[in-house]
Amino acid sequence: MVTDQDKVLVSRLISDRLGLQFPVNRWRDLERSFISAGKEIGYESAEAIVSNLLKETFSDDHFTILAEKLTIGETYFFREKPGLDHFRSRILPELIEKRRNGVKSIRIWSAGCCTGEEPYTLAMILSEAIPDISGWKITLLATDINASFIKKARSGIYGAWSFRDSPEEIKSKYFTQSGKDFRINQEIIKLVTFSELNLAGSNYPSVETNTASMDVIFCRNVLMYFAKDQIAQVGNRFYSSLAEDGWLILNPIEISGELFPLFTQRNIFNTVALQKSNADAVNNIKVDKAELRSKGNPDHKRSAKKTSYTPSLPKNSVKVPVSPPLKKNVPEDPLKKIHRLFEKKQHNEVIRIADQLLINDPANTRVIFLLIRLFANAGDLESAKKWCQKLIVVDEMSAVSHYTMGMLMIEMNELPEAEKSLSRSLYLDPGHLMSYFLLGNVMKRQNKQKNAEKYFRNLYSLLSKIPDETIIPESDEMTAGNLKKLAETLVTKKK
Numbered sequence: 487m488v489t490d491q492d493k494v495l496v497s498r499l500i501s502d503r504l505g506l507q508f509p510v511n512r513w514r515d516l517e518r519s520f521i522s523a524g525k526e527i528g529y530e531s532a533e534a535i536v537s538n539l540l541k542e543t544f545s546d547d548h549f550t551i552l553a554e555k556l557t558i559g560e561t562y563f564f565r566e567k568p569g570l571d572h573f574r575s576r577i578l579p580e581l582i583e584k585r586r587n588g589v590k591s592i593r594i595w596s597a598g599c600c601t602g603e604e605p606y607t608l609a610m611i612l613s614e615a616i617p618d619i620s621g622w623k624i625t626l627l628a629t630d631i632n633a634s635f636i637k638k639a640r641s642g643i644y645g646a647w648s649f650r651d652s653p654e655e656i657k658s659k660y661f662t663q664s665g666k667d668f669r670i671n672q673e674i675i676k677l678v679t680f681s682e683l684n685l686a687g688s689n690y691p692s693v694e695t696n697t698a699s700m701d702v703i704f705c706r707n708v709l710m711y712f713a714k715d716q717i718a719q720v721g722n723r724f725y726s727s728l729a730e731d732g733w734l735i736l737n738p739i740e741i742s743g744e745l746f747p748l749f750t751q752r753n754i755f756n757t758v759a760l761q762k763s764n765a766d767a768v769n770n771i772k773v774d775k776a777e778l779r780s781k782g783n784p785d786h787k788r789s790a791k792k793t794s795y796t797p798s799l800p801k802n803s804v805k806v807p808v809s810p811p812l813k814k815n816v817p818e819d820p821l822k823k824i825h826r827l828f829e830k831k832q833h834n835e836v837i838r839i840a841d842q843l844l845i846n847d848p849a850n851t852r853v854i855f856l857l858i859r860l861f862a863n864a865g866d867l868e869s870a871k872k873w874c875q876k877l878i879v880v881d882e883m884s885a886v887s888h889y890t891m892g893m894l895m896i897e898m899n900e901l902p903e904a905e906k907s908l909s910r911s912l913y914l915d916p917g918h919l920m921s922y923f924l925l926g927n928v929m930k931r932q933n934k935q936k937n938a939e940k941y942f943r944n945l946y947s948l949l950s951k952i953p954d955e956t957i958i959p960e961s962d963e964m965t966a967g968n969l970k971k972l973a974e975t976l977v978t979k980k981k
Contacts, residue, residue: 488517488536496536503549504631505686505716506556512974519555526551550633553684557632561600563607563644563652566706566963568757569735573702574611577733577759581701582616591623595700595727597685598708599628602639602678603648606670608704609677610660619677627696629683636680642670651963685720686712691727699729706737707964710972714745721746725762734760737964739923739972753865753897824856833860849880851887858890867898885915889960892924904928919948920960923969926976939977946973 488496493516497508500516508516520532527548529535535552564570581592592612596605605628612626613619630636645667649657661668683695685708690697703724709717717740724734725748734749738758741751749760818826820843827836837860840853847853854877862870874891881887888911895904905928911921926941954967961969 488520488532492536492540493517496539499539500556501686501713501716503686504553504556504684505712505720507711507713507716507975509975509977512971516556519552523548523552523555550631554632554634557630557635559600559632559635560707560965560968561603562648562650563603563656565604565607565651566737566757569704569706569737569759570607570611572757572759573608573704573733573735574615577702578611578615585622589623590621591625593625593700593702593729594627595697595703596626596628597683597703597705597724599630599635599639599680600632601635601644601648602628602642602680603644604628604704604706605639605678605680606642606674609674610656612677613674624677625696626678627700628678628680629695629697631682631684633682636682639678640680642675643667644670651957685723686716690723697727700727700732701729702733702735703728704735706735707740707968709736709740710968711975717745722748725749728762730762732762734762736760739927739964753862753867758897821852824853828856828860836860851877851881851884854880855890858894862894862897867894870894871898883914885911885918885921886960888914889918889921889924892921892928896924896928901928901932905932917948919945919958919969922948923961923973926973930976942973942976946970946977949973 490513493513497513497516500506500508517532520535524530524532524535527535529538538548578592585591594608594612596608599605605626609626612624616622616624628639630639643664644661649668657663657668660671660674662671663669679696681695683690683697685705689695691700692698705720705724709720712720721734725746728734734746736758741758741760746760748762750763752759752761820839824836824839824843827833827839837857840857843850843853854873858870858873858877861867861873871891871894874887874894878887878891888907892904892907892911895901895907905925908921908925908928911918912925915921922941922945926938926945929935929938929941949966949970952966954965954970956966958964958966958969
């Protein structure tokens with residue numbers, strides 16, 4: 487039997503070598519991984535693996551096998567759309583415009599790429615955004631510590647589960663079906679370069695690993711499993727790996743100013759991105775902010791000027807079906823028109839029509855939700871807050887209304903107010919999972935560790951009752967299984 491003392495020592499070793507955190511409440515997972523790795527390597531027990539690890543007689547090849555057992559392979563195509571929307575509608579167009587008349591090159595790194603769905607998704611987005619892509623020098627590096635993940639990614643063969651929340655048309659456009667599986671087309675495969683890389687190591691940024699001067703780094707749902715000091719080290723290395731004005735895209739729940747102090751945080755509603763830039767750098771949002779601020783008051787009814795800014799539209803936002811082509815002389819449904827104009831980037835026209843609708847129906851929550859997102863995406867959080875206050879007035883008994891205000895308060899660093907809003911959300915809906923998660927984080931940031939652990943424990947208990955593959959509402963498409971593992975890592979001790 488592996489002693490608790492040995493578990494502490496080997497947990498530290500794994501954290502040092504791989505970055506992965508295994509606190510006391512994850513020791514069972516650790517022991518299961520030892521047993522699984524032992525069967526493949528040839529050890530008869532977990533004790534034998536631990537003994538060799540601590541004696542430092544464990545070979546690099548054996549450590550690679552152990553890493554495969556310790557890492558989690560949970561991903562799919564077009565996962566976490568808000569981050570992808572921000573990349574597709576904001577970051578990528580700016581890079582293309584900047585480089586089109588000079589050196590036509592774009593460098594992107596998918597760090598912790600798992601089985602390849604993320605980098606291939608980025609390759610599809612690039613191929614659609616750059617019609618003359620053959621005339622560009624595209625670097626799309628995809629790395630993971632898990633050799634079996636890299637092998638599967640290089641094969642380009644995927645089952646139906648990898649498409650569980652993806653646009654239906656991508657199968658026919660980019661894949662060839664073979665029985666129950668789908669093989670990705672060669673023109674997409676050849677855009678991606680896969681290699682093994684340990685984020686807890688020191689071999690990046692470097693020319694040898696091709697990890698220097700990156701324009702964008704995606705590292706989503708990876709660092710949540712790392713120890714705090716390792717996250718900070720990886721963040722510093724990512725910063726050095728980026729070109730000036732480069733972007734780091736994480737899952738928003740992984741972002742902390744304490745852990746990524748070198749970056750400038752860019753708040754886009756329902757997602758947050760980190761940028762390498764000077765402290766006085768502007769956000770380059772092409773929108774008349776003075777005009778937006780003048781419209782921030784919900785009572786203002788003046789029309790706005792046309793803008794070219796494209797905010798990302800989160801999955802949980804207004805779900806109005808896109809209308810079919812209109813018949814002659816048939817007026818378009820105003821709500822459908824708002825949704826259509828929003829997707830066409832005509833946001834000031836959206837505001838003008840929304841104002842008119844709210845005159846006739848002041849309690850139209852779908853319109854108000856859309857306006858909250860528009861102002862928040864443009865960085866005008868004060869105006870977003872005003873519209874959120876109006877939302878609560880007209881829909882006071884909705885947990886989602888108070889949860890939305892709680893998210894805004896976190897982005898504005900008004901933590902006591904965030905605590906109040908999220909507590910109201912839980913009062914109205916005791917099963918609202920993301921309110922538990924955000925409240926735990928708010929408590930932690932206010933040094934209320936006992937309260938934080940209470941919320942994380944309650945969250946874990948609720949998640950244990952639902953299937954791991956369930957997508958959690960308002961979570962940026964995180965599964966119950968991944969959120970449960972994250973809740974485990976955030977509980978530092980047992981009662």
